[in-house]
Amino acid sequence: MSPLREIMRHVPSSVAVITAVSEGTPIGMTVGSFTSASLDPPLVSFFAAKTSTTWPAIHTAGRFCVNVLSAGQPQLATAFAARDADRFGDRSWTPSPLGSPRLEGVVAWLDCELDAIHQVGDHLAVTGLVHGMHATGGARPLVFFRGELAGLS
Template sequence: MSSGAAMSSVTIDPARMRNVMGHFATGVTVITAVHEGAPVGMACQSFTSLSLEPAYISFAPALTSTTWPRIREAGSFVVNVLAEDQQDVCRAMGRSGGDKFADVAWDKGGNGAPRLAGSIAWIEADVEHILPGGDHEIVIGRVSALEVPRDAAPLLFFRGAYAGLTG
């Protein structure tokens, strides 16, 4: 947008936005932390690498999330990149209430946050910046450690359903 461009007054229907954006395949992650001595986690598709120097990642939790405030308060977290065979883990972390970790194996990361067993990659980070983003917040995390513990295909989300790689 050029500096002289006028702001658009077009209103986009949220259902149409969801439908159209659903055509963009995303990887599936679970953001985890420890809050008041207990593991917390949430499924997240809005994750991306942001910067190599410094090493930053970003994700965008909804303002309606009940888990994000606990992760924010913890200050450090792990992004767990899920494998194609971890749909059950995603479902567990995507639900509200209950013990999301009851049937999910994990170990403690270097920053204390859960690293989920079977993930194809994990990234430990500290909350560096939080910016407003409409009905979400944009979280920028400074990476403190990262690893690829497993060679497997990623879990993807496409058009409202889980998907995998073909070919």
């Protein structure tokens, strides 16, 4: 393990699933790097690995929904991180106002239009302009810390 990876294991990070619709099919991927980028205009950001097989389809869609996972959804984080898996299967979702999948039971969702992409080492920094959002009161988020998915207590 690289020294930086070892240190970064000690920094808790958010866990979100980025979803979109590509050629009529729902797609999604797990990210551990979701954050607010600007309040005015409302922008959010996440990092996508350059090796991601899902990112190119989300990029082409031009819009996406950030689904911030709840403490009770570690199985979703794992499913959407798996390569070549049927990530949606029989999971329930509804279309966001921009048409991207909103997953059930999430802490919050943000409906975004792709704003900018910047190359950053072995990742792409993706920024989205927020067009709609909603948070569920009282739900606890899922976080990634020391190599494990956990809820906050």
